[in-house]
Amino acid sequence: MEESSARLLKLVEGHRLTPAQRRIAHCLVRRAADAPFLSSVELAELAGVSQPSVTRFAVALGFDGYPALRRALREGAEEAPGARAGGGAHPYQQAVLAEIEQLRVLAAQLADPGPVERAGRLLAGSRPLPVLGLRAAAAQARGFGYFAAKVHPDVRVLDEGGSVLLDRIEAAAAAGAGALLCFALPRHPREVREALAVARRAGLSVVTVADSAFAPVAEPGDVLLAAPVGTALSFDTAAAPMMLGRVLLEAMCDALPDAQTRLEEFDARAEERGVFLG
Known part of the structure; x- marks a missing residue:
């Protein structure tokens, strides 16, 4: 594949x-x-x-x-x-094998780290950093936002649509945001296209993690990072987009000079409060 x-x-x-x-x-x-x-x-x-x-x-x-x-x-x-x-394998096995191939596609793309590194610098420099993901992509946005908040001072996850979404994007731009990260997975909600149009008009650089280089929400001026989804099961699987999100998170950490210090401070506070078991 x-x-x-x-x-x-x-x-x-x-x-x-x-x-x-x-x-x-x-x-x-x-x-x-x-x-x-x-x-x-x-x-x-x-x-x-x-x-x-x-x-x-x-x-x-x-x-x-x-x-x-x-x-x-x-x-x-x-x-x-x-x-x-994999034609002789059980359909469940075929789905896993297909997902492995999607990850191989992503690995081949990352032979050129330039686009991800550029995106990481844009996200690192944005204060605040809005992270958009609706419907199927909401989990990707929340996951990225959870970890990004440990190293970035102001991460705002936008995972609900409606007119308030547009207000929050404009508010982020007014607060000084320079970029917006969008996770865009099929089926692509119409609201995502409208939200990104508002972001661009507000002067934000758009970084999009999508399932394809031909995602319908992307525009030529965006930084588009593609990772295919799996279609072997009743619902799409998104191991490759999730992995790409983590790679992008790493690139953002590399561009944040105080990322390691913030992580150490978080770990110290978590240990003091007994947040985690063991």
Whole structure:
């Protein structure tokens, strides 16, 4: 799956895609193992677009049509070692194996640490630091916020939608925030797009941890960090986005000169109060 995802990303790299075409690309990357075997009708249904949009997507990538794109994907799948591996395993095992492959994809991406390091510096320099995550992404935002608060002086987790969300983003900007971290996972709530638009208008730099480089909430000026979700079970699994969030947290700690001191102070206070067992 790692090679399939990388191949798909390389195919779309450098092409200007319409929103519908971005949805198609996003769908193909998420279902990299199945992509070579999807018909244009199946792909259109999965991406929520029309069948002609799938054809135009293939042409935009330089192919004569969707059949030519699918042939290229199939040829790559046949060459890939271990293609469609784990077919004899129990579905639960297959889901775990697929998640391991998602982590391998993430590991390959992190061979270039530049984007994560840049994002870490932006977050470290933001006072306060708003962290946004709604619905499926709320747990990611809360987890990041819990640990970030141990080293960052002012972390504000935004995990509930509604008009108050926009108020809180504007309040953070007025208080001096320079950046906002967003966790964006499928299915992407419309409120996230609106919230990020408000953040950008307020002058905040947006760092987004998303499931794909084609996430519908991202804009060209954002720092976008992608980590695929697993789709083998009834509900998406997010081991890779969670891991990327922890890596980003580490990059932020590296950019905070007093991070280690704050951690030691927290540990000392926790021990005095007997917060933890053992």
